[in-house]
Amino acid sequence: MSDQALVLAASAIGAGLAMIAGIGAGIGQGFAAGKGAEAVGKQPDAQGLIVRTMLLGAAVAETTGIYGLVVALILLFANPLLGLLG
Amino acid sequence: MSDQALVLAASAIGAGLAMIAGIGAGIGQGFAAGKGAEAVGKQPDAQGLIVRTMLLGAAVAETTGIYGLVVALILLFANPLLGLLG
Amino acid sequence: MSDQALVLAASAIGAGLAMIAGIGAGIGQGFAAGKGAEAVGKQPDAQGLIVRTMLLGAAVAETTGIYGLVVALILLFANPLLGLLG
Amino acid sequence: MSDQALVLAASAIGAGLAMIAGIGAGIGQGFAAGKGAEAVGKQPDAQGLIVRTMLLGAAVAETTGIYGLVVALILLFANPLLGLLG
Amino acid sequence: MSDQALVLAASAIGAGLAMIAGIGAGIGQGFAAGKGAEAVGKQPDAQGLIVRTMLLGAAVAETTGIYGLVVALILLFANPLLGLLG
Numbered sequence: 001m002s003d004q005a006l007v008l009a010a011s012a013i014g015a016g017l018a019m020i021a022g023i024g025a026g027i028g029q030g031f032a033a034g035k036g037a038e039a040v041g042k043q044p045d046a047q048g049l050i051v052r053t054m055l056l057g058a059a060v061a062e063t064t065g066i067y068g069l070v071v072a073l074i075l076l077f078a079n080p081l082l083g084l085l086g
Numbered sequence: 087m088s089d090q091a092l093v094l095a096a097s098a099i100g101a102g103l104a105m106i107a108g109i110g111a112g113i114g115q116g117f118a119a120g121k122g123a124e125a126v127g128k129q130p131d132a133q134g135l136i137v138r139t140m141l142l143g144a145a146v147a148e149t150t151g152i153y154g155l156v157v158a159l160i161l162l163f164a165n166p167l168l169g170l171l172g
Numbered sequence: 173m174s175d176q177a178l179v180l181a182a183s184a185i186g187a188g189l190a191m192i193a194g195i196g197a198g199i200g201q202g203f204a205a206g207k208g209a210e211a212v213g214k215q216p217d218a219q220g221l222i223v224r225t226m227l228l229g230a231a232v233a234e235t236t237g238i239y240g241l242v243v244a245l246i247l248l249f250a251n252p253l254l255g256l257l258g
Numbered sequence: 259m260s261d262q263a264l265v266l267a268a269s270a271i272g273a274g275l276a277m278i279a280g281i282g283a284g285i286g287q288g289f290a291a292g293k294g295a296e297a298v299g300k301q302p303d304a305q306g307l308i309v310r311t312m313l314l315g316a317a318v319a320e321t322t323g324i325y326g327l328v329v330a331l332i333l334l335f336a337n338p339l340l341g342l343l344g
Numbered sequence: 345m346s347d348q349a350l351v352l353a354a355s356a357i358g359a360g361l362a363m364i365a366g367i368g369a370g371i372g373q374g375f376a377a378g379k380g381a382e383a384v385g386k387q388p389d390a391q392g393l394i395v396r397t398m399l400l401g402a403a404v405a406e407t408t409g410i411y412g413l414v415v416a417l418i419l420l421f422a423n424p425l426l427g428l429l430g
Contacts, residue, residue: 001087001089001092001345002089002171002172003345003346003348003349004089004170004171004172004349005089005090005092005093005171006092006345006349006350006353007349007352007353007356008093008096008167008170008171009092009093009095009096009097009167009353010096010352010353010354010355010356010357011096011167011353011356012093012096012097012099012100012161012165012167013096013099013100013103013356013357013360014100014356014357014358014359014360014361015100015104015157015161015360016099016100016101016102016103016104016157016158016161016360017100017103017357017360017361017363017364018359018360018363018364018416019103019104019106019107019150019153019154019157020103020104020106020107020154020363020364020367021107021150021363021364021365021366021367021370021409021412022107022110022150022151022153022154022370023106023107023109023110023150023196023367023370024110024366024367024368024369024370024371024372024374025110025147025149025150025366025370025374026107026108026109026110026111026112026113026114026115026147026148026150026151026196026236026370027109027110027113027114027117027147027370027371027374028110028114028370028371028372028373028374028375028377028378029114029143029146029147029370029374029377030110030111030113030114030115030116030117030118030143030144030147030200030374031114031117031118031371031374031375031377031378032143032146032374032375032377032378032381033114033115033117033118033121033139033140033142033143033144033146033147033378034114034117034118034119034120034121034122034140034143034378035121035377035378035379035381035382036139036140036142036143036378036381037118037121037122037125037136037137037139037140037143038121038122038124038125038382039381039382039384039385039386040125040132040135040136040139040385041125041126041128041129041132041135041136042125042128042129042385042386043385043386043388044129044132044135046384046385046388047135047139049384049385049388049391050139050381050384050385051139051142051381053377053380053381053384053391053394053395053398054139054143054377054378054380054381055142055146056377056395056398056399057373057374057376057377057378057380057381057398057402058143058146058147058374058377060373060377060399060402060406061369061370061373061374061377061402062146062149062150062370063369063406063409064363064365064366064367064369064370064406064409064412064413065107065149065150065153065366065370066153067363067366067409067410067412067413068150068153068363068364068366069150069153069157071359071360071363071413071416071417071420072104072157072360073157074420075356075359075360075420076157076160076161076166076167077166079167079170079356080420080421081352081353081355081356081420081423082170084348084352084423084426085346085348085349085352086346086348087173087175087178088175088257088258090175090256090257090258091175091176091178091179091257092178094179094182094253094256094257095178095179095181095182095183095253096182097253098179098182098183098185098186098247098251098253099182099185099186099189100186101186101190101243101247102185102186102187102188102189102190102243102244102247103186103189105189105190105192105193105239105240105243106189106190106192106193106240107193107236108193108196108236108237108239108240109192109193109195109196109236109282110196110236110367110370111196111233111235111236112193112194112195112196112197112198112199112200112201112233112234112236112237112282112322113195113196113199113200113203113233114196114200114374115200115229115232115233116196116197116199116200116201116202116203116204116229116230116233116286117200117203117204118229118232119200119201119203119204119207119225119226119228119229119230119232119233120200120203120204120205120206120207120208120226120229121207122225122226122229123204123207123208123211123222123223123225123226123229124207124208124210124211126211126218126221126222126225127211127212127214127215127218127221127222128211128214128215130215130218130221133221133225136225137225137228140225140229141228141232144229144232144233148232148235148236150370151193151235151236151239152239154236154239155236155239155243158190158243159243162243162246162247162252162253163252165253165256168256173259173261173264174261174343174344176261176342176343176344177261177262177264177265177343178264180265180268180339180340180342180343181264181265181267181268181269181339182268183339184265184268184269184271184272184333184339185268185271185272185275186272187272187276187329187333188271188272188273188274188275188276188329188330188333189272189275191275191276191278191279191325191326191329192275192276192278192279193279193322194279194282194283194322194323194325194326195278195279195281195282195322196282196322197282197319197321197322198279198280198281198282198283198284198285198286198287198319198320198322198323199281199282199285199286199289199319200282200286201286201315201318201319201321202282202283202285202286202287202288202289202290202315202316202319203286203289203290204315204318205286205287205289205290205293205311205312205314205315205316205318205319206286206289206290206291206292206293206294206312206315207293208311208312208314208315209290209293209294209297209308209309209311209312209315210293210294210296210297212297212304212307212308212311213297213298213300213301213304213307213308214297214300214301216301216304216307219307219311222311223311223314226311226315227314227318230315230318230319234318234321234322237279237321237322237325238325240325241322241325241329244276244329245329248329248332248333248338248339249338251339251342254342
């Protein structure tokens with residue numbers, strides 16, 4: 001087992017773990033979708049404003065899922081740890 | 087145990103871990119489905135708008151689950167870590 | 173311990189991990205079922221529309237669980253990692 | 259440690275992990291059961307429709323738990339990974 | 345297996361684990377987005393104030409997700425543990 005193989009193997013596991021952050025955005029944005037659908041049912045006239053607010057909030061909720069994706073992609077495609085091997 | 091085997095084994099585990107992100111979309115979209123059904127029951131006339139808002143929000147909630155799928159498929163079918171082995 | 177055995181062993185664990193995504197669909201679709209039953213109780217006349225909206229939303233919530241199943245079946249029956257062993 | 263033992267041991271762990279998906283159906287269907295009971299209490303006349311909607315939704319929520327069971331049974335009784343050992 | 349490789353491998357796994365913190369911000373901000381959409385539907389005139397309050401709260405909820413990102417980036421790009429190796 002070489003040093004490189006060990007670091008790369010751990011990077012594969014780390015990338016998978018980082019994606020778990022996506023759970024949060026999925027739950028939160030789904031809640032926003034449900035409340036948005038409910039609000040549109042009650043005030044169809046305000047649909048434009050409701051959907052815009054829902055999507056603005058959902059975009060904020062997406063950020064931490066994207067952080068996880070970025071860390072996973074760094075581990076997969078631009079692994080900085082390999083360069084630190086002596 | 088060769089270097090390649092270690093990296094590939096870890097990639098299999100990483101791919102499985104990445105799929106766990108799907109928990110979020112499942113919970114969130116199910117919440118949206120429930121709230122959508124409830125809203126349709128109260129305002130059947132607004133069904134079109136309600137369902138459209140529900141599906142728009144659900145599509146946003148799907149994204150982080152798809153990120154996880156993409157990372158898993160990269161690990162399985164286009165593993166960039168193997169090429170980094172010395 | 174051969175290289176193949178290590179990759180196959182990790183694939184078994186990865187397949188199991190991928191199935192954990194199913195937690196989300198179970199919770200979400202159950203919520204939709206509950207809200208659907210509640211709405212049908214209040215507006216029995218709208219049962220058709222309510223159930224259709226519930227099932228449409230539940231189908232969307234099923235997707236990420238199916239992604240996990242697909243990744244698990246790939247790991248079990250069409251393992252691409254074995255072919256990458258040198 | 260033989261190759262077969264390693265793959266079989268990991269299959270046991272993978273089968274156990276796959277069953278964790280059952281958490282979702284348990285929570286979701288329990289929620290549906292609770293909301294169904296609540297709705298029947300409020301509108302006893304609509305009991306037939308309420309229970310039918312509840313069971314339909316609960317059946318959908320069962321699916322991802324069954325996927326996990328199928329993957330576990332494959333790992334236990336029809337392990338495709340053993341046959342891939344060289 | 346060198347000392348450096350072991351520390352770097354563990355750092356990759358640690359970085360992935362740190363990102364899991366993002367689950368919280370995703371759920372919380374999505375809840376805020378849903379309640380914001382609901383409030384805009386009820387008082388469309390107050391949309392500006394509602395959205396500003398929603399975003400202010402979401403910014404606070406983002407912090408722990410960013411803490412996780414910072415720790416992951418430190419582990420990846422400015423690993424202080426390596427320098428402590430004798």
